[in-house]
Amino acid sequence: MSNQETKYIFVTGGVLSSLGKGIAAASISTLLKNVGFKVSILKADPYINVDPGTMSPLEHGEVFVTDDGAETDLDLGHYERFLDENLTQANNFTTGRVYSAVIEKERRGDYLGKTIQVIPHIVDEIANRIKEAGKGKDILIVEIGGTVGDIEGLPFLEAIRSLKSEVGKRRAMNIHLTLVPFIKAAGELKTKPTQHSVQELRRIGITPDMLICRSEYPLPRELRNKLAFSCGVERNSVIECLDATTIYQVPLNFLKENILTPISEALDLGVLTPHMDDWDVLVKRVIAPRDELLIAFVGKYIDLKESYKSLTESLIHAGAHLNAKVKIRWVDSEVIEDKGCEDILSEVDGILVAGGFGERGVVGKMQAIRYAREHKIPYLGICLGMQLAMIEFARNVLHIEDANSAEFNPTCKNPIIYLIDSFMDASGQKQLRTFQSPLGGTMRLGGYACETKEGSLLRDVYAGEKTIRERHRHRYEANPAYREAFEKEGLIVSGESEGLIEAVELKGHPWFLGVQFHPEFTSRLTNPNKTILAFAKAALIQRQNG
Missing domain, CATH: 3.40.50.880 (Class I glutamine amidotransferase (GATase) domain)
Incomplete structure (x- = not known):
């Protein structure tokens, strides 16, 4: 595919953080790469630090370093470990980096004296960075850090909304990862947190094409149907994501959930058959060595x-x-x-x-x-x-x-x-x-x-x-x-x-x-x-x- 044909998968998260958006994004990337696509992945972080280099491990965990010397979010480590490819500083950017670039352009006079605003200037900078990262790739997966509803994440969500509108149908899809909690006292899995999270997405103009539901227990058919109906997604686009013995099992679990079928339908990718035999052998050794x-x-x-x-x-x-x-x-x-x-x-x-x-x-x-x-x-x-x-x-x-x-x-x-x-x-x-x-x-x-x-x-x-x-x-x-x-x-x-x-x-x-x-x-x-x-x-x- 040419750059004009690069397709995008935007991954957002709801309800709470640390649900595993990075692992989910990396797992989808792995499956698509093993189909034969040229795949890359990008992490957009809404925090204002320019990069995590000066952040305490108490705050942010590991600082991952790319070959070109960028200090990046630890999710880039997951991306590289799953994709077996070297990423660069172009695969991770923050609010701080975006604003620094826009202010630098303003000081140079690039905006010809115009008033600089979040829309369009900040949003355009975010969208342009996403498009740049997708050059030469068949598919770019974009993970938006934080959760829907975070005030600092709004420009990023607006950027992916406008970018999906710009590239048109069959070129972009939205995947929303959310929590389906089990309430022990009631003995039930609850869908309301997911419904509210999706409502928040819709309020800002984004309708998810797929739900990835983190849960401690399997999702009954009736609950999946309820989520599909209430959130406006197809029944086969409600993907169960249970806790795994190892993170490297997640792509295989997604494959069992037939995740590639709705992705193919949304992006017009044809029949997708990933070759995961070698991966499967290694995962089995991790689980039962x-x-x-x-x-x-x-x-x-x-x-x-x-x-x-x-x-x-x-x-x-x-x-x-x-x-x-x-x-x-x-x-x-x-x-x-x-x-x-x-x-x-x-x-x-x-x-x-x-x-x-x-x-x-x-x-x-x-x-x-x-x-x-x-x-x-x-x-x-x-x-x-x-x-x-x-x-x-x-x-x-x-x-x-x-x-x-x-x-x-x-x-x-x-x-x-x-x-x-x-x-x-x-x-x-x-x-x-x-x-x-x-x-x-x-x-x-x-x-x-x-x-x-x-x-x-x-x-x-x-x-x-x-x-x-x-x-x-x-x-x-x-x-x-x-x-x-x-x-x-x-x-x-x-x-x-x-x-x-x-x-x-x-x-x-x-x-x-x-x-x-x-x-x-x-x-x-x-x-x-x-x-x-x-x-x-x-x-x-x-x-x-x-």
Whole structure:
């Protein structure tokens, strides 16, 4: 199809948030892609932040990073994991980004002195971004963040209303995801929340073509008929969406609900037969795996598991390909500081220290790293996890007592890790793609090439590839001044990017790898990240060998 023929599926949500619009949108995308269409997906977020980069994990969960360096909503991670495709900053925008662009145009005089208003200028900016994201695609799925009735979401809803009107019939459809709650005292499923949500949509000019109904219990035929009649949709367009054992089961559940038939009817797509056999095999392994292994996940946000969403999902992907359940033992690093490692880590098959910011909990993380190093337990350190592995080695093997990171002590005499700005100034690495935060921090974001060392674990992990590409989100870098001392004692630099240390590994250890990049950002169910997969495989071998 040409850009003029791109078809749109708009996904909105009602009643309350966290019902799973992102998973529903990603599931529909997966089905359509496996039919053979060129599919993409976009998340439009009504919040006023320009992007989630400066938002606390308490507020927003994980910040997902695209290959082109955009800090985006965590739903983009779901999109990539389901579609097995790299998305870009064009696939996520916010109210803040929209208003910034419009104001910038106004200041340049692009509007020729006109009064700038929500309609048409803000709405047109939203619609144009949607159309731009759909270029070259057969189908673009657009998820509107928040719920119907949110005041900040009104321009987005107006944009999709006007866009559907602009492209005409058979080119766009509206899917509304809503809750059908079960009232325990009455023993009944209730349709009124859905009816009211649809009424709110209609009030602003949008009539849904399909309802996806989240429910804890199956929807009886009579209830489906009632929803179809009261909300003005066809009977086959009321789609049941029950809680699933794994999110990757949702596309298969939708397929059983025959969701593609009403989508095809609305968009004139013909007979749709997705090829989901490989997906089905992997999902069965996620639900009922042959083996299991136990990973200690050492962090300081263990009560905020959404902060590590991509990483926990990547372990599920690896487990599916190994036909093993990767069980996670969430370990608060500050508890290790108080109680030591033995009782907490002695039974685990692998130890993982993930990325993070700030000094709190780093002592406990380094204790866990030392335990993995000395007890020959498979270890994977990601971002800060690599940096702390280097500091731990410097203190306890090289006996540099004041070894530290400039993040924790800017004036330390032996900065094993130091600020990327300093490194760039000292070595002239001005070609690095960095992003200046309004809060004053320069970060290395997005995908970078990494050269792997011949004969290294890293190269073996990537099946002999000399050059790999992974994504970053960090400010501090490993100091190359200590490289010779590290390698003399067995901590080998096995990955480099434009002169920067990207990976270290421990000679003589069964499996010990620290990487500066975030391998979890490129992991997908059908294509797990090689670092995560190799770590899980090493942990499974550890389990099998007792």
